[in-house]
Amino acid sequence: MSWQNHRAKDPALAAGRSRPARLLAVSGLAVLAGVVLPAPPAQAATTHVKCSVADLVDAVRTANSSPGSDALHLAANCTYRLVVPDRDNPANGLPEVTSDITVEGHGATITRDTSAPAFRILFVDRPGTLTLNKTTISGGKATTTDCPLFPGQGTCGGGILNAGTMTVNKSRVINNIATSELFAQGGGIDNEGTGTLNDTEVSGNTVDYTGTVRGFAPGGGIAADGPLTVNHSRLHHNTVRVPAGTNSQSEAAGLATWADSTVNHTVISDNHASAPGGIARGALVNNAQPPAKMTVVDTVIRDNTNSAPGGLATGGGTATTRTTTLTRTRIIGNHTTAPDGGTARGGGLSIGAFANFTLIDSLVQGNRASAPGGGTARGGGTSNPLGGTLTIDRSRISNNTAAASDGGTAQGGGHFNELGSTTLNHSTVTGNHAGDGGGIFEESGTVTLNDTVVKGNHPNNCAPPNTVSGCTN
Known part of the structure; x- marks a missing residue:
């Protein structure tokens, strides 16, 4: 099997014999015959x-x-x-x-x-x-x-x-x-x-x-x-x-x-993926083919690290290629790192080409995508780089960072978008940092803001200029 394609003994039921029912006459009414008494529970x-x-x-x-x-x-x-x-x-x-x-x-x-x-x-x-x-x-x-x-x-x-x-x-x-x-x-x-x-x-x-x-x-x-x-x-x-x-x-x-x-009221923390020269992906990963899906509620995904020197590190907290919904979940302090000319994407979360990812009433905060040594860092908080569908409702994306030293590229401190469709509803993107597009960087695809505030990001809120409708620098 290639990695691409991967991803009691019943107890016999005893036939109980019915006891003969007694006919009782009470005030001229008869109890129906043939009533089967329930068997006592097995011990x-x-x-x-x-x-x-x-x-x-x-x-x-x-x-x-x-x-x-x-x-x-x-x-x-x-x-x-x-x-x-x-x-x-x-x-x-x-x-x-x-x-x-x-x-x-x-x-x-x-x-x-x-x-x-x-x-x-x-x-x-x-x-x-x-x-x-x-x-x-x-x-x-x-x-x-x-x-x-x-x-x-x-x-x-x-x-x-x-x-x-x-x-x-x-x-x-x-x-x-x-x-x-x-x-x-x-x-x-x-x-x-x-x-x-x-x-x-x-x-x-x-x-x-x-x-x-x-x-x-x-x-x-x-x-x-x-x-x-x-x-x-x-x-x-x-x-x-x-x-x-x-x-x-x-x-x-x-x-x-x-x-x-289904993941409820759970903490997923301090886990580590290592793939020198390869791909390191997610602490929580959903690859389930539809109609199967992942549902995460009231959960904390924090301080996880994906490391791929010279390779691709993606989705420090969570990554998905399929249908996933996170509700009232905190994605905080996760890190994707790709030294030596590698690529780091989605310090908090990253989605794949066929993903349908929904984030509701949640927090994406303090995550990092870093590529020291001249690499590429995209999406300190969230990343939609391959054509998936990302919907963010009533959530906060704050204080995330995309950083690349030694002449590297760092884009989208809060969110990076390429090919896919991202919609933010009633949300905020604030206090994020990157080399460009401190709040949102839209390489291609579509980012739609509905009653969403993008402000206080550095060095700018959205890049390139005029790509994200409703976002001002």
Whole structure:
């Protein structure tokens, strides 16, 4: 697979026998016969797992083989340290989850020992269902070529690989890695089934592409080829990286999606994409083909960095090629940097040729696109460089910077537009800086201002002169 093209077991229903209905005569009225009493709700089988890896492995195997659902209660605050892989599937530390299992972690950690061979921690296979509560998953190292959606083509899910249904509550997925010389994605979690995260931390995870030809490394924290919902969570200090000299692409150090996704009340911060001589793109990236879309609400995207010396760094906070809506979201303090003659675009956000991006009641502030060493910096705050459609409603674009030293080009401190269509409604563009077009630079395409204020930008509000109707310098 080239990087361009990439991106429970149901319980048997028992046929219950109806009890004969009694006919009761009350004041001359008869109760209808044939009423079926509802069956009592099924109860999950409960297992208390001692602080022992052997007991944990046995508990998962037993749960997989038993009918109905199972609840595994781990020993409170225990560290289950895995030193050998699963006997049946050595790509994983624990047996595959193939039934309906709830893990009540009680603050326990399941980790791979640093001396152990490489394996991810767990895999939820179809038709498995896993609910993970108050558990830490750490130290996983996926190196096996075993992505379910891409057989024989790469490595998926350093900590967790989900091909079934998974819900993670009040847990942590930390310090895992997916690495391959073919293709790798999902340093913390790779979601190819249906996934939900609630009040969960995903941090310190890495995707590392190590090949010698052009390759791809997406989703340092999470990669989602299946539907994903993230609520009240923290995705931070995750990394995606590719080697120099390969013209490769690293993207979405926080979260990459190719399916319907929803992000609510979440912080995506301090993630880093590195691609020397290649393309470094976004901390939050949506590649979902229509009708799938990404919806982000009440979220903070801050202090993320994309670095591509001699290459292209784009969308420091978020980037998209498809349909995306951000509402009441703050995109602040993000940075795209392309030293050594590279190109930096969209310190806060950047959209692609087929994107339909809407920003509502939001803030784009203090972001930077920088190209030291004679490069090109375009769009310190927002960038629409390839022909997409960007709509900004009731939002503020302020104090962003596009900068290029050593004779380089810096345009559009607040917004840069080329080929595409950008409309700002009831918004403000203030206090931004660039070499030219401190507020807005319209290379081509169309920028439309509706009840929007563009003022106090340096060295001017809009450039070239007379390109943006309604903007004065």
